[in-house]
Amino acid sequence: MPRPALAASRAIDILNFMAAAPLRGYSLTELVRQLDLNPASCHALLGAMTRDGYLVRAPRGRVYRLGPALIAIGHAALQCHPVVAAARNQIALLSSELDMDSLLTARLDDRLIALASEGPGRMPGLAVGQRVPLIPPLGTPFLAWANEREVDSWLAKAAGAIDADRLRQSLAMVRQRGYAVTQRSPEQAATGLAVLGMAEEPLAGDWQKRVAERIGQMGEDYLMIEAQPDRLHPVMMISAPVFGVDGAVLCTLSLFGFGRPLPLSRIALLGEAVARHCRMASAMPGRPDKQINEVGRG
Structure with missing residues (x-):
């Protein structure tokens, strides 16, 4: 693979870093320190990006x-990704319908990135533009319809001890249901705090490592595989895939912010609501609903 031009790579680093905390402003000194840049090179890059409108400099x-x-x-x-644009509209409709928070997430190779969020904001989630490692047990809606080679690669990236058979079972369950259910736990709460901390320093190596370790510690119990109808479940998130015209998962739509444990019947209703909005986002001109339903249900 050709080595990327250093200036282009550094400019991308600056944009990615600032996009993860867009309401903040950053000085030259902060960007040099956070991104380990040469001060003179960074100053030149900021000047060029400001001149072309990619950045603005506050007068004070x-x-x-x-x-x-x-x-x-x-x-x-x-406009180049109409299905993603449709999914962005659907999270607004879903949040309005259920009065809950929703999140649109895409996969960038070995990372997940938050593309959009909607809802009352009762519980913190990924900030738009924020990225987290795509390692087990995260990402089951993306991997449930992937080929064996992709699944093997995902399992190999685990940051802790895993039960590969149980994780494969969770992928089969996601395909069967059409959506994934994750559960709240002390390990998940610790991961959430680490992710919130990473929002302040999204490219810091120690935060990246800490988040990866926390994700690995969530274990397979983070995923709701066997669900008992006679008990309440501490649901954290319900996620479903949005498919492109080629049947590949383009992004996922997630519902979160549950105030109390839920019975299985309520989880099923909410899961179908999320999946329904995903199918609506996947509906492209000239693509019959029957095909969408067949892909969405594996």
């Missing part, structure tokens, strides 16, 4: 923020 405080040129690029990108 000497801090940089994301610029308006990125808005136009974002709109253009949504």
